[in-house]
Amino acid sequence: MNIAIIAAAGAGTRMASDRPKQFLLLAGTPVIFHTLKVFEQCDSIDEVIVVLPAEESAGFLSLAGKFGVRKLARVVPGGATRADSVKRGLMAIRSATAEIVAVHDGVRPFVTVEELDATIAAAKSDGAAILVAPATDTIKQVGDGAVVKTLDRGTLRRALTPQCFRYELLREAYQNADVNDPSLTDESALVEQLGKRVSIVEGSARNIKITTAEDLAIAEAILAAD
């Protein structure tokens, strides 16, 4: 059984709004339900666990009924950090039949079913796989107020989600993790620290993370262009 953990516990403090960003309306529908629709449509996913701010639980469940989220297995209250929230989602997996866990940002609605399928398939084969996109900017390594060097853009990728792992491997990675370490920006880094291979799956730059008002404007533009 393949299980998705949707990380959506952020308070949205970077958005000039009193609503967490995952609940802002995109073409009339809360962002997170755009995201969940992709997981509903993806045959590689059997169950979905959503990690939310504790106070959003009740409202979410009523909306989940309205939007017909059939795969929703559990709603889990989030922690203080992203890593803590994902760990809580992981601990909520009770099934001994769990095979692949796909961790995905609730505010990335533009992932496609094909990208999700491909990343899960790569994790099945290799143990761990993440979706990535090209680095579009010139990236400099810096130190002491100056450029140290220009990195070869061809060897760089931006880490997106989903990040998919064999269940036991992700459990092991989180076992000793300090979930309060702010440098822990993704699950892949934890698995890399174990010395395990994390395969990459080339994805689209459309799969943006909606964290600011400008991002929401881009998202509307992406939808309008479809």
Next chain:
Amino acid sequence: MNIAIIAAAGAGTRMASDRPKQFLLLAGTPVIFHTLKVFEQCDSIDEVIVVLPAEESAGFLSLAGKFGVRKLARVVPGGATRADSVKRGLMAIRSATAEIVAVHDGVRPFVTVEELDATIAAAKSDGAAILVAPATDTIKQVGDGAVVKTLDRGTLRRALTPQCFRYELLREAYQNADVNDPSLTDESALVEQLGKRVSIVEGSARNIKITTAEDLAIAEAILAAD
């Protein structure tokens, strides 16, 4: 005398439009004239050289009159690559009194007068300085279809423009440069290759490069939020 080279010779092939992206309308005004307005307002800049597709010259000059671009010194036809275009702009500088050259993308209208001032001041003091912004994504170094390592985001910056240099230093950097090398994504890299210090000036992530239809939508959103 401090001279700006505005690189605007791109044909805009990434934009689903028959107009080069620097001429698309942003709040009713072509993007490049938003950009030029900042240089008009900046007391650190004495003259502006604009590098354009050859066929855009006449139309541009008539618009430049309309928008009152008083500092425009020359319009130069662009080359096949960005580096070639900037080099042509550089070769058009005739003044023996040239002190600092500020290279800027025509499609970055959101640079501020303060950022321009600060980058020019740093180049005066250190020889070379570029405006940068934080790397917002997790960046992975990859190879053979897998992650090699997660880079420490704190030591990474995205290179923006302006990139400012002492005139003689930039001349020297371009002297031996292969302007057709596609890996040459900015002027800073050329100066780094000489082993010279390139200082960084921390700028705003608002200073985006408008290269796609989505970027134009973001730009409208940024203007609307002001």
